[in-house]
Amino acid sequence: MLLTIDIGNTNLTLGLFEGDRLGAHWRLATDHERMPDEFGIQILGLLQHGGCSVAQLEGVCLASVVPPLTGRIVEACKAYLGKQPLVVDSTIKTGIQICYDNPMAVGADRIVDAVAVKALYGGPACIVDFGTATTFDAISAEGDYLGGAIAPGIGIAADALTRRTAQLPRINLERPPSVIGKNTVHAMQSGLLFGYVALVEGMIARFRKELGETMKTIATGGLAEIITRETDVIQIVNPWLTLEGLRMLWEMNQE
Numbered sequence: 735m736l737l738t739i740d741i742g743n744t745n746l747t748l749g750l751f752e753g754d755r756l757g758a759h760w761r762l763a764t765d766h767e768r769m770p771d772e773f774g775i776q777i778l779g780l781l782q783h784g785g786c787s788v789a790q791l792e793g794v795c796l797a798s799v800v801p802p803l804t805g806r807i808v809e810a811c812k813a814y815l816g817k818q819p820l821v822v823d824s825t826i827k828t829g830i831q832i833c834y835d836n837p838m839a840v841g842a843d844r845i846v847d848a849v850a851v852k853a854l855y856g857g858p859a860c861i862v863d864f865g866t867a868t869t870f871d872a873i874s875a876e877g878d879y880l881g882g883a884i885a886p887g888i889g890i891a892a893d894a895l896t897r898r899t900a901q902l903p904r905i906n907l908e909r910p911p912s913v914i915g916k917n918t919v920h921a922m923q924s925g926l927l928f929g930y931v932a933l934v935e936g937m938i939a940r941f942r943k944e945l946g947e948t949m950k951t952i953a954t955g956g957l958a959e960i961i962t963r964e965t966d967v968i969q970i971v972n973p974w975l976t977l978e979g980l981r982m983l984w985e986m987n988q989e
């Protein structure tokens with residue numbers, strides 16, 4: 735079995751693959767204070783929960799956009815699983831060209847998503863990842879990574895709205911009864927939820943102008959469902975796209 739780990743700014747997502755099938759998967763808080771021993775014990779516990787012994791584990795493939803945690807999780811994998819993880823960066827084999835001014839600067843999760851989309855759906859495509867940030871990635875007809883856009887994520891926007899005002903409360907990101915809110919909570923929910931839907935629709939229309947009418951739209955990330963429910967501009971929702979891409983990169987880099 736293969737363990738895949740996506741280290742995001744808010745969550746660590748982990749998934750166990752048996753062949754190309756994703757089995758058990760988990761979402762943990764990204765805790766910047768945690769030490770390698772703590773990660774090691776936690777990952778061991780998850781493997782056990784997923785019915786996988788250390789002996790059955792073939793390897794670990796990880797992508798991180800939180801550099802201070804990368805080394806600690808690598809250490810944890812070495813010490814507790816006896817495995818040196820494959821860490822995604824622009825130097826490993828990806829099968830795609832990365833057309834960014836500096837390919838080393840693209841977030842590893844964005845590269846992984848692009849690899850998965852090229853293989854699963856083909857280009858041209860726009861990937862929207864609703865994580866801590868909301869990212870848009872453009873994939874060419876050939877499946878190459880062209881670049882994209884980075885917007886503040888919905889959680890970040892909600893936090894800023896509460897922190898930078900005197901009278902606005904913390905809210906849950908839920909659909910309000912109507913776009914015209916009749917109280918503070920509903921008005922904030924409307925601005926956040928429908929505001930982000932409009933942002934996504936607008937960005938996708940602009941990407942489509944660049945990439946052409948055949949562009950596919952794929953959403954992923956922790957908040958993908960809640961936004962895509964409100965619009966028909968997203969054709970495919972794949973919540974575990976990054977884990978799928980990590981599995982593909984592992985296979986590509988074996989020989």
Ligand SMILES: Nc1ncnc2c1ncn2[C@@H]1O[C@H](COP(=O)(O)OP(=O)(O)O)[C@@H](O)[C@H]1O
Pocket residue numbers: 741742743744745746747761764864865866867889954955956957
């Ligand atoms: N099951 C869930 N229900 C509600 N929100 C969720 C759920 N899973 C994830 N989220 C939210 O998704 C966001 C994190 O998404 P994720 O794609 O993991 O981000 P990142 O990769 O930046 O860590 C957070 O705002 C988190 O609260």
Ligand SMILES: CC(C)(COP(=O)(O)O)[C@@H](O)C(=O)NCCC(=O)O
Pocket residue numbers: 742743744799839840841842843844863865866867868869884887
């Ligand atoms: C844009 C991101 C912050 C998104 O991170 P996430 O929301 O997945 O935690 C991350 O991909 C990143 O740090 N990228 C590096 C800069 C870039 O891609 O241009």
Ligand SMILES: [K+]
Pocket residue numbers: 742843863865955976
């Ligand atoms: K992510």
